[in-house]
Amino acid sequence: MATILENHSADPMMPVPFRVQRLRQDTYDTFTLELQPANGVRKFAFAAGQFNMLYVFGVGEVPISISGDPAKPQTLVHTTRAVGVVTKAMRKLQRGGMVGVRGPFGTHWPVAEALGSDVVIVAGGIGLAPLRPALYALLARREKYGKVVLLYGARTPEDILYRRELERWRARLDLEVYVTVDRAAGNWRGNVGVVTTLIPKAPFDPRSAVAMVCGPEIMMRFTMLELQKRGVATENIFLSMERNMKCAVGFCGHCQFGPAFICKDGPVFRYDQIKELFAKREI
Numbered sequence: 367m368a369t370i371l372e373n374h375s376a377d378p379m380m381p382v383p384f385r386v387q388r389l390r391q392d393t394y395d396t397f398t399l400e401l402q403p404a405n406g407v408r409k410f411a412f413a414a415g416q417f418n419m420l421y422v423f424g425v426g427e428v429p430i431s432i433s434g435d436p437a438k439p440q441t442l443v444h445t446t447r448a449v450g451v452v453t454k455a456m457r458k459l460q461r462g463g464m465v466g467v468r469g470p471f472g473t474h475w476p477v478a479e480a481l482g483s484d485v486v487i488v489a490g491g492i493g494l495a496p497l498r499p500a501l502y503a504l505l506a507r508r509e510k511y512g513k514v515v516l517l518y519g520a521r522t523p524e525d526i527l528y529r530r531e532l533e534r535w536r537a538r539l540d541l542e543v544y545v546t547v548d549r550a551a552g553n554w555r556g557n558v559g560v561v562t563t564l565i566p567k568a569p570f571d572p573r574s575a576v577a578m579v580c581g582p583e584i585m586m587r588f589t590m591l592e593l594q595k596r597g598v599a600t601e602n603i604f605l606s607m608e609r610n611m612k613c614a615v616g617f618c619g620h621c622q623f624g625p626a627f628i629c630k631d632g633p634v635f636r637y638d639q640i641k642e643l644f645a646k647r648e649i
C-alpha cells in the first residue's frame with residue numbers, strides 16, 4: 367500500500383507547523399482538533415487509515431490517526447483520548463495554538479479494493495476515529511458498494527464518539543448503523559453488550575464482505591473470531607494496530623511487530639498476513 371506524501375516538508379523527520387483552528391470536546395476524555403497549516407501548505411492529502419506524528423512543543427510527540435474526510439484536505443482533523451503526558455497537554459491547546467505535524471504515515475484501509483463488495487466496519491471506543499475517514503470515502507461513492515454496515519461499541523453511553531454524526535448516519539437508508547455499550551447507565555435504551563455480539567446478526571454477506579476493524583487489541587481478537595465464525599475470509603479482514611512510535615519511518619525499531627514495523631508496514635494490516643503474530647500476547 368502506498369504512502370501519500372504531498373505538500374509537506376521534504377524531510378519526514380521535520381515537523382510542519384499547524385495552527386489549531388478548533389478544539390471540540392467529544393466526551394469527558396476525548397477531543398477533536400481541527401488544524402490548518404501555518405506555513406502556506408495548502409492542503410494535506412492523506413488516505414483513510416493513515417496517521418500523523420503530532421508534536422506538542424516542549425512536551426513531546428505522539429502518533430494519532432487522521433479522523434477527517436480525505437476529500438477535504440484543507441483541514442486536518444485528529445480525535446484524541448487524553449491518557450498521558452502529551453495527549454493531556456494537547457487537550458489544553460487553545461484556538462491559534464501551534465502543533466508540529468509529521469506525516470501522513472502508514473498504510474490505509476482498502477476502500478478502493480472493496481469496490482463492489484459489502485463492507486462491515488467494526489469499531490471499539492476511540493477506534494471509530496481512524497475508521498471515520500473510511501466511512502466518508504465509502505459514502506462519497508456509496509453506489510459503488512453493496513451493503514455498508516457500521517458496528518460500534520463504547521464502554522458506556524458517555525464514551526460514545528461523534529454522537530450527532532452517528533445520528534445522521536443512522537438516519538440514512540443506505541447505511542446500517544448499530545451501536546452498543548458495555549455498561550448501560552442513565553436513560554440509555556439501545557443495545558447493551560460488547561460489540562462482537564452484533565456480528566452474528568449484522569446484515570452483510572460474509573462470502574463477499576470486506577471487514578475493517580479498529581479498537582483495543584482484546585476487542586479486535588474477539589472480533590476476528592466472530593467474523594471468521596460468520597464466514598468472512600481472513601484475506602478480507604483488515605485491522606489497524608497501535609504500538610509506541612518514535613521515528614514513524616522504519617528507522618528506530620520502536621514499533622516492531624515481529625518482522626513488521628507498524629509505522630510503515632501498518633497500521634492497517636490484512637489479517638491473514640499477521641494472524642500468527644496477532645495470536646501472541648506480547649511481541
Ligand SMILES: Cc1cc2nc3c(=O)[nH]c(=O)nc-3n(C[C@H](O)[C@H](O)[C@H](O)COP(=O)(O)OP(=O)(O)OC[C@H]3O[C@@H](n4cnc5c(N)ncnc54)[C@H](O)[C@@H]3O)c2cc1C
Pocket residue numbers: 417426428429430431432445446447448449450451452453454492495496607608609610611633
Ligand atoms: C498508529 C497509531 C495511531 C493512533 N491513533 C490514535 C488516535 O487516533 N487517537 C488516540 O487517542 N490515540 C491514538 N493512538 C494512541 C496514542 O498514540 C497514545 O494514546 C499516545 O501516544 C499516548 O501518549 P501520552 O504521552 O499522552 O501518554 P503516555 O504518557 O505515553 O502514557 C501515559 C499512560 O497512558 C497509557 N496509555 C498510553 N496510550 C494509551 C492508550 N492508547 N490507551 C490507554 N492508555 C494508554 C500508558 O500505558 C501510560 O500508563 C495511536 C497510536 C498509534 C501507534
Ligand code: FES
Pocket residue numbers: 610611612613614615616617618619620621622627628629630
Ligand atoms: S517508529 Fe521507528 S521503526 Fe516504527
